[in-house]
Amino acid sequence: MTASSPIDSASTLALARDTLAIEAQAISAMAARLDAGFVQAVQLALSCSGRLVVTGMGKSGHVGRKIAATLASTGTPAMFVHPAEASHGDLGMITHEDLVLAISNSGESEELTAILPLIKRMGVPLLAMTGKAGSSLGRHADVVLDTGVEKEACPHNLAPTASTTAQLAMGDAFAVALLSARGFRPDDFARSHPGGALGRKLLTLVSDVMRPAEQAPRVGLQASLSEMMREISAKGLGATAVVDADGLPVGIFTDGDLRRLIEGGTDLRAVSAGQVMHRAPRSIRPDALAVEAAELMEKHRINSLLVIDAQGGLCGALNSHDLMRAKVI
Known part of the structure; x- marks a missing residue:
């Protein structure tokens, strides 16, 4: 089909609705699986005296950057470190006071698994967000946040779609639980967003x-x-x-x-x-x-x-x- 070819409206809408339904179902199933491990992850983050370092490759890395930004703006000091760059010097950005959140649907991303032993050797606690608890990432982790999905929304079950949506939703749940536990208030949020409308409303005297x-x-x-x-x-x-x-x-x-x-x-x-x-x-x-x-x-x-x-x-x-x-x- 060329870019100028007409599309079938009915099938296009049906595919879009199927995509949303698959991703909604993935999040609902993930919510039902939440257990004490999630609480343990939140407790580790609350007791961390350093920063929460988020890392991940490919699409998981893009999700990780967003999660790090959400955490940082809601009271949890956070940063993103690219795992490939970590192997070439950026691992020095992680200290023994930090907490690492590693994201990989398969749990076998080569660039990520290469730095896991080094992270553990430093004595840095490791949270894993993965769809495979028995993977290399899952085995190295202190706590696993299960973001597994039954299938991707992609018709070929290939492109990361439902899995990245699940990761993003889990990151939001993690950030919201942390901000609540910290007693994070609207004026705290405004101080992180002084240029926004909320910042003007809550900070301007x-x-x-x-x-x-x-x-x-x-x-x-x-x-x-x-x-x-x-x-x-x-x-x-x-x-x-x-x-x-x-x-x-x-x-x-x-x-x-x-x-x-x-x-x-x-x-x-x-x-x-x-x-x-x-x-x-x-x-x-x-x-x-x-x-x-x-x-x-x-x-x-x-x-x-x-x-x-x-x-x-x-x-x-x-x-x-x-x-x-x-x-x-």
């Missing part, structure tokens, strides 16, 4: 995104409406704090308040800030998470917040645009 005190709009209680509007326009927040004689915020006046006054027919020349402000304005501390500010704005349907320090003084202000610029919302 109000003080990181607020407008500083000198840029926070404020007027006195006796300020006229025109004075309030000049301050709002000058600072560009869409609102101004109203402060008492000691400089402590006692109210807030917004663009929306102005529209409501106009609609109500109020004599704008006769009012002062103290008469038209909203008392006890919504505020937040500078050490609060920026995402808390976003939640507060959404809950009360407001666009601006005053930032108040521990002494009750106005130390900044922010609005929804500040949070959007910081990609918190």
